Amino acid sequence: MAEQTYQDAPLHEHRSLWMDVWLAFRNHTGALVGVGVFAFIVLAVLLGPFLHGIDPQYLDIQARNAPVSWSHPLGTDNLGRDMLAQMLAGGRISLAVGFTAMLLSLVLGTGVGVLAGYFKRLDGLLMRSTDLFLALPLLPLLLVIIMLFRDTLRAALGPETGIFLLIVFVIGITSWMQTARIVRGEVLAIKEREFVTAARSIGTRERRIVARHVLPNVMSPIMVSATLGIANAIITESALSFLGLGFPPDFPTWGRLLFDGANFISITPARVIWPGLAISLTVLSVNYIGDGLRDALDPRLRGT
Amino acid sequence: MTSMHRSGKARAVPYNRVAKISMAAMLVAACGPDEIVEEFVPPEPVENRHVNILYWQAVSTMNPYLSGGTKEIEAASLVIEPLANYDDNGEMVPVLAAGIPTRENGGVAGDMTTITWKLKQDVVWADGTPFTARDVVFTGEYCLHEEVGCSADASFTDVEGFEALDDHTVRVTFSVAKPVPYGPFVGAVTPIIQAQQFKNCTGLRAPECTTENFGPIGTGPFKVDEFRANDVISFSANERYREPGKPWMKTVTLKGGGDAASSARAVLETGEYDYAWNLQVEPEILEQMLAAGKGEIVMGFGTNVERLVINQTNADSSLGPERRSLLLDGTNPHPFLSDPHVRRALSLAIDRQLLVEAGYGPTGRVTCNIVPAPPIYASTANEGCRTPDPDEAKRLLDEAGWVPGPDGVRAKDGVRLSILYQTSTNSVRQGTQALIKQMWQQIGVETELRNIDGGVFFGGDPASPDTYQKFYADVEMYTSNFQGTDPEFYMAAWVCDEAPGPDNQWLGTNMSRGCSAEFDALVDKLAVTPYGEERFETAKRMNDIVVENHFLIPLIWRASTSARARSLKGVRMNPWDSELWNIEDWHR
Numbered sequence: 001m002a003e004q005t006y007q008d009a010p011l012h013e014h015r016s017l018w019m020d021v022w023l024a025f026r027n028h029t030g031a032l033v034g035v036g037v038f039a040f041i042v043l044a045v046l047l048g049p050f051l052h053g054i055d056p057q058y059l060d061i062q063a064r065n066a067p068v069s070w071s072h073p074l075g076t077d078n079l080g081r082d083m084l085a086q087m088l089a090g091g092r093i094s095l096a097v098g099f100t101a102m103l104l105s106l107v108l109g110t111g112v113g114v115l116a117g118y119f120k121r122l123d124g125l126l127m128r129s130t131d132l133f134l135a136l137p138l139l140p141l142l143l144v145i146i147m148l149f150r151d152t153l154r155a156a157l158g159p160e161t162g163i164f165l166l167i168v169f170v171i172g173i174t175s176w177m178q179t180a181r182i183v184r185g186e187v188l189a190i191k192e193r194e195f196v197t198a199a200r201s202i203g204t205r206e207r208r209i210v211a212r213h214v215l216p217n218v219m220s221p222i223m224v225s226a227t228l229g230i231a232n233a234i235i236t237e238s239a240l241s242f243l244g245l246g247f248p249p250d251f252p253t254w255g256r257l258l259f260d261g262a263n264f265i266s267i268t269p270a271r272v273i274w275p276g277l278a279i280s281l282t283v284l285s286v287n288y289i290g291d292g293l294r295d296a297l298d299p300r301l302r303g304t
Numbered sequence: 305m306t307s308m309h310r311s312g313k314a315r316a317v318p319y320n321r322v323a324k325i326s327m328a329a330m331l332v333a334a335c336g337p338d339e340i341v342e343e344f345v346p347p348e349p350v351e352n353r354h355v356n357i358l359y360w361q362a363v364s365t366m367n368p369y370l371s372g373g374t375k376e377i378e379a380a381s382l383v384i385e386p387l388a389n390y391d392d393n394g395e396m397v398p399v400l401a402a403g404i405p406t407r408e409n410g411g412v413a414g415d416m417t418t419i420t421w422k423l424k425q426d427v428v429w430a431d432g433t434p435f436t437a438r439d440v441v442f443t444g445e446y447c448l449h450e451e452v453g454c455s456a457d458a459s460f461t462d463v464e465g466f467e468a469l470d471d472h473t474v475r476v477t478f479s480v481a482k483p484v485p486y487g488p489f490v491g492a493v494t495p496i497i498q499a500q501q502f503k504n505c506t507g508l509r510a511p512e513c514t515t516e517n518f519g520p521i522g523t524g525p526f527k528v529d530e531f532r533a534n535d536v537i538s539f540s541a542n543e544r545y546r547e548p549g550k551p552w553m554k555t556v557t558l559k560g561g562g563d564a565a566s567s568a569r570a571v572l573e574t575g576e577y578d579y580a581w582n583l584q585v586e587p588e589i590l591e592q593m594l595a596a597g598k599g600e601i602v603m604g605f606g607t608n609v610e611r612l613v614i615n616q617t618n619a620d621s622s623l624g625p626e627r628r629s630l631l632l633d634g635t636n637p638h639p640f641l642s643d644p645h646v647r648r649a650l651s652l653a654i655d656r657q658l659l660v661e662a663g664y665g666p667t668g669r670v671t672c673n674i675v676p677a678p679p680i681y682a683s684t685a686n687e688g689c690r691t692p693d694p695d696e697a698k699r700l701l702d703e704a705g706w707v708p709g710p711d712g713v714r715a716k717d718g719v720r721l722s723i724l725y726q727t728s729t730n731s732v733r734q735g736t737q738a739l740i741k742q743m744w745q746q747i748g749v750e751t752e753l754r755n756i757d758g759g760v761f762f763g764g765d766p767a768s769p770d771t772y773q774k775f776y777a778d779v780e781m782y783t784s785n786f787q788g789t790d791p792e793f794y795m796a797a798w799v800c801d802e803a804p805g806p807d808n809q810w811l812g813t814n815m816s817r818g819c820s821a822e823f824d825a826l827v828d829k830l831a832v833t834p835y836g837e838e839r840f841e842t843a844k845r846m847n848d849i850v851v852e853n854h855f856l857i858p859l860i861w862r863a864s865t866s867a868r869a870r871s872l873k874g875v876r877m878n879p880w881d882s883e884l885w886n887i888e889d890w891h892r
Contacts, residue, residue, distance in 0.1 A: 059739055078588060263586070263731060267589065
């Protein structure tokens with residue numbers, strides 16, 4: 001009987017927070033398109049190599065600068081490497097680097113930001129070290145880190161895994177500062193709000209206050225910096241590869257494909273268009289997803 | 305505000321010009337109405353007597369004795385000149401000397417221990433003071449000063465002293481009989497600097513004299529107006545230049561920076577520059593840029609050879625700096641590249657013709673010699689390398705006990721044939737790397753590629769692990785050449801003792817760390833063998849030793865390749881000396 005009543009009155013159906021978020025998110029057209037595009041890209045780079053079985057590093061010197069054809073759907077480069085295979089292989093690396101580095105910098109940035117904003121005695125120390133990191137010239141720092149640890153990691157984990165970990169770590173550790181500053185600012189404002197005072201007055205532990213009341217309310221700036229962080233990480237990786245400090249030169253990533261193709265832009269424009277489009281679409285779709293999530297997560301916006 | 309002001313000014317210029325032209329027309333009109341009708345022709349475009357040169361590696365100093373980089377040597381060759389240089393055929397021609405001293409004309413002593421240069425009369429420096437033998441002696445002593453890290457040291461090998469016999473005669477004395485005494489003061493590497501200007505800049509003070517090093521007073525066709533290190537240099541014509549009516553150009557701008565492809569584009573496609581140096585660019589890109597019709601390629605085959613250097617010492621990263629890539633009297637051999645079978649197999653597997661087609665086109669040729677020219681010195685003993693033979697390579701490896709493992713990579717006693725292969729960052733070089741990697745893969749050799757920024761790789765910083773001297777890799781690739789037509793000093797650089805290490809501040813020149821007693825003996829022999837069949841054969845034999853031992857694997861004989869604007873005439877590519885050797889004859 002009780003079930004009957006609920007079905008008759010769907011408006012009073014109990015909904016979880018995440019169900020609420022999803023319902024709000026669903027109304028954001030841009031975000032939905034973003035999810036679609038992003039899912040397509042991820043599926044393509046994950047499953048594509050099984051459908052298109054050419055080795056991305058194989059040089060078919062007879063088929064240099066080949067145009068679009070059935071065997072090479074995106075043509076080939078000046079050494080006869082298949083562009084589609086390179087795009088798919090490069091996408092795996094670029095997305096993996098982008099996401100892992102973004103997550104690392106997000107965790108670091110949010111952690112430092114929340115601690116600095118919430119606990120006054122940590123504020124000075126943490127924010128000064130943030131300033132210190134901001135003041136460091138990044139590229140020289142990256143060069144030094146890579147110079148120092150490249151050989152050790154290469155020997156321990158092999159050239160690809162070793163350099164992947166190193167690059168992710170290096171990008172993550174040098175890009176958390178903006179997030180930390182923004183989060184700290186928000187936390188400072190939120191911890192003076194009534195609901196936090198209320199929570200404190202009933203004896204909620206600090207840990208719970210941070211997790212239940214503060215973090216959800218700083219979600220939107222975190223989302224925004226996360227989406228920007230992915231783009232930043234993909235581009236930093238390609239700059240490092242270009243300087244010869246990233247992956248080996250025959251190891252395709254989107255950034256490297258773009259750099260290598262730049263000189264061939266008028267002979268084989270596809271070499272620039274596809275990686276460029278892939279980077280732009282990834283960044284754009286992630287931005288839209290972030291935008292939609294922010295709106296959906298913000299209780300004030302969700303209500304309207 | 306500023307931008308409005310600027311555009312206003314820019315517009316004013318054509319108006320002024322119109323005013324001047326109409327003034328001129330009025331003056332002509334004043335001469336008489338008949339003449340106007342007959343002689344009125346549209347005004348000729350103003351002659352462009354300015355040339356813009358682009359070097360994609362920027363120039364850091366105008367004193368070649370303190371740098372040794374090609375870019376510095378060539379930039380300085382506009383201002384300071386040697387006694388003689390090499391023309392575009394590789395022939396020695398006098399510049400500040402009145403003639404080339406030989407044994408026949410008595411300039412070279414009978415016992416071959418001295419050479420006496422007669423200088424041209426009436427040559428003056430750009431500041432008006434006369435050029436004398438004292439300047440030549442000063443230059444020699446400047447470079448040989450113990451406290452100066454003179455980069456032209458090799459040209460002064462075995463020199464005992466310099467002596468000014470009178471104002472226009474200089475004698476160089478050698479400690480041994482020197483049948484080919486044309487090292488000191490020949491070619492753009494060893495130009496004469498002014499004694500008066502540099503007298504306080506000897507020894508340890510040499511690098512501190514920035515005014516002098518950035519703006520040397522010279523006898524050449526141009527003088528430095530403004531020098532901005534690692535950026536741009538402005539030159540104007542030296543009005544005291546000894547040849548009347550030259551240089552034709554009034555001013556020169558030499559700009560540095562960018563990369564090979566963008567500098568080629570600046571001349572061939574957009575026409576912003578008149579001359580661009582060293583175009584290591586894929587042939588299809590060059591061809592497509594040429595189609596724009598703004599410029600042409602000038603090239604000359606000299607002695608540039610793109611080569612693989614095979615490390616004979618252990619470069620394993622687990623070794624500390626006290627062992628890694630150090631010769632240590634042969635006690636630190638490479639785990640597998642010290643096996644001659646492996647080195648030979650690596651060379652056999654490479655299809656050089658393919659490398660030329662993919663990366664160089666008409667600007668490169670297959671070569672099997674490390675000294676490919678001049679013809680008298682080019683060996684013919686190694687032509688077998690022109691046809692790749694991967695099957696023979698596999699057979700050799702099998703025979704030597706290197707058998708393929710489960711992953712397809714050959715191994716023996718737990719040592720895998722896995723190579724770390726480094727070179728500088730340049731898309732042609734990375735293409736070559738990828739091709740060679742695949743060729744080696746086919747014979748069961750695994751390769752990891754690494755590219756290093758050219759500034760670091762060739763920078764020579766003893767603190768950096770990534771220089772080509774440190775060679776913390778198994779194989780490396782770059783191009784090298786020698787100035788002039790005699791390879792004596794060039795090959796002397798590969799003796800066993802010259803292996804780089806901390807004892808020579810990593811400035812040693814035997815990059816492969818390969819040692820051959822026979823080679824070292826021939827170096828000494830070549831130094832005292834006069835021109836003739838025996839000298840040529842000795843040099844060829846030295847080339848063959850290096851190539852047969854596969855310490856160096858020659859790949860491509862590269863032309864010196866530059867681009868010039870169509871309007872620029874008189875450019876004669878010179879692969880034996882400075883490319884800008886005849887800039888006084890450039891015109892439009």
